[in-house]
Amino acid sequence: MEGASFGAGRAGAALDPVSFARRPQTLLRVASWVFSIAVFGPIVNEGYVNTDNGPELRCVFNGNAGACRFGIVLGVGAFLACAAFLLLDMRFQQISSVRDRRRAVLLDLGFSGLWSFLWFVGFCFLTNQWQRTAPDPGTVQAGDAARAAIAFSFFSILSWVALTVKALQRFRLGTDMSLFATEQLGAGAGQAYPGYPVGSGVEGTETYQSPPFTETLDTSPKGYQVPAY
Secondary structure: OOOOEOOEOOOOOOOOHHHHHHOHHHHHHHHHHHHHHHHHHHHHHHOEEEEOOEEEEEEOOOOOHHHHHHHHHHHHHHHHHHHHHHHHHHHHHHOOOHHHHHHHHHHHHHHHHHHHHHHHHHHHHHHHHHHOOOOOHHHHHOHHHHHHHHHHHHHHHHHHHHHHHHHHHHHHHOEOOHHHHHHHHHHHHOOOOOOOOOOOOOOOOOOOOOOOOOOOOOOOOOOOOOOOO
């Protein structure tokens, strides 16, 4: 984009909802938002099953409560982050400060990279615990929920890695300062500097007069002779 600042146009420009919805970054955020629901939703609803010894609930992933908590925290964190970054993307065009835009892009880049790594860890963790889970009536009943959480954890890795790449591209794009220079030069070239107002104590060039006593000033004083050497 010509004259763009970190992938966005000039500050204060109107936001086009259609073009914003079609942006790859927006589609990736919506997909990541849906994937996060598909991870923590099944774990919350069906991720805990009754034990054989009593009514006590245990995590479907090999009875490891940490696996269920890790999946829920990852999913809820991604859900909230996607919503927050979507709002930031909508307001990004209204940010006039280049420094604030740079901070927003760096925040997006850092968080997306971190969550990509956490999704990878979560996918490996949940897969390992599910492989170690002994089959019983409870785990068989909640098997679809566990497999759905694992599958969408893998899809979340791809979507968040793509978001990291998009944020890195925006950061490398940086700022095209020629836009601001062109605007300043264009505004200054077509305008004349205003003159001094009347009564300000400074006269214009039209009323300039020669300094006094210039006519009577004699550069060679009388009676003075150049000595001969």
